[in-house]
Amino acid sequence: MSVKIFVPRDSAALAVGADEVAEAIVQQAANRGQGIELVRNGSRGLLWLEPMVEVVVGGERVAYGPVTPEDVSNLFDAGFLNGRPHALALGPTEALPYLKNQERLTFARMGITDPLSLEDYQAHEGFAGLRAALALPGADIVQQVLDSGLRGRGGAGFPAGIKWKTVMQASADQKYIVVNADEGDSGTFADRMVMEGDPYMLIEGMAIAGLAVGATRGYVYIRSEYPDAVSVMEEAVARATAAGFLGKNLMGSGKAFDITIRKAAGAYVCGEETALLESLEGKRGIVRAKPPLPALVGLFGKPTVINNVLTLAAVPYILCRGPKAYADFGMGRSRGTLPFQLAGNIRRGGLVEKAFGVTARQLIEDFGGGTDSGRPLRSVQIGGPLGAYLPDALLDTPMDYEALAAKGGVLGHGGIVVFDDTVDMAEQARYAMEFCAIESCGKCTPCRIGSTRGMEVIECMKARPAEAAPQEKLLRDLCSTMLNGSLCAMGGMTPYPVLSALDHFPEDFNLAAETHKAA
């Protein structure tokens, strides 16, 4: 009898040898005359356990990990095909606390299905949202997204329904849906996982958005550092088009929607929506002044919905289960769930989808198991390179756009990067300025020049302790100029990591902690 085995094809599994493990399994099975059916699934998101191999035993999936090619023969000997014990045995996958304690709405299928199988996708509620949307007028689809409370997952948190409504009400011969898949923030990989592990969900979300606002063309702008995501999305678009889920006649409705995949070219600032549009038009990715809003004058000058991957990936669930089912999760004005990404110096790094309101401490300690080095945690950066560094004392803040903002933080794209007590926070602040200098598009002065000057000031504070106090004034003044005078979030938010490091860890800048507090 042939046994079904799952070996993930997610980049995070491939980068630790999943292909070699899959090859060893096929080889061993052949040597032993054992019939197997090998499925290359997406990742479950328990990334410290990758490559995590699953075997179907009595209709239930049982996990083993992290598996190396050298373990494979031993696993066969131990009888892992029958779910027998082994040093790497983890038990039934669904019972793993890390998975069981999540609220997976968007990531419900992740790691369960073969990412490119249309049959698998449909067997797990796939295209049910699109089917529901096809029966509704555009205004009703927009209303459902409004009622769900879904906010932009790219970081700004702008209500998706309002953006869609603006595009819907604009009149034009052509409108566009653009997906921002330029996931450049360190500590984030949820967009990548969606594209590699459940690409049809993004395609379905885009098609629903197209129906809602009257757009017939979509673009997915994927960063060049994600070659696997690019190739999976290209293949998924081709298969969905061939099967009639995209193209001139969506599921026999007579309505059209086409998707083009575009590869970015390594400019972080192209994650800013207007720079992204410039890049899609074939130009340098320079930020545009707003207004006009992209919703009215977007790609090629036409009304454009530009949303993050996770925003559009949440839409099929909302259309399929209803806006209330989604809005029932969350707190305050942050409705639904956010796929958090636990990264950096953390024991159990991975993808944790939870309703808004969970605290950083719950995520880092209960799910993440603390630092990987075992040393005390010193600082956590939430929301990518433009997010604030929070000290341990602030980790009980609920993860909610407003609650975090009240503490000087930003939720961003939900990336959480943990640092232990060996971190030099002045160096992290200097790096934030350096990154801004490298990646600034150069259009506005505070960002272009301020970032380099900021680096110099921090270097001076580190090198010459006697000058730290007067230089601090200069640094704060510079940050204020960048915050208030930059055209986009690149220059406008670089002060977040810098000032938070300065506020919470003055001793690293050669500033006396007590003097600083009095000041």
Added chain:
Amino acid sequence: MTTREAQAVEAALTRFQDEQGALLPLLHAVQDSLGYIPKNATPTIASAFNLSRAEVHGVITYYHHFRQTEPAQHKLAICQAEACQARGCRSLTEKAEAAVGCELGRHTDDNRWELEAVYCLGLCASGPAVELDGKLYARITPERLESLIRKKELS
């Protein structure tokens, strides 16, 4: 341009010339085929896209990914972003610099190796992460990286 370069540019132009806003896909196609975008291709591309040479040059040089010189035989990109910093990418980079004999952002004199800084490979839960000749490696230790480098040198 050499014949090979001219053919690569021509093939890419045939494919993308009529697609709206397709300068980036075109440049990707040329670079994917040759490993770089020949400097002499700028006028050809500009006239095909009805752009000025300055505009095409501006785009090629704006994006970190595009290059106008031939790549080294082996390319090692080491993630320098925060999540990998928290897992020791700074000391890993120093080890790599010593192992291949050039600094980050440069190539060796014999052009056998180049070291590139990359800002996030999306492997932030399993850092430090590197990309060696197009293949991703995560949870990489200095010892493992040195052995990968040695293997490449022998090949």
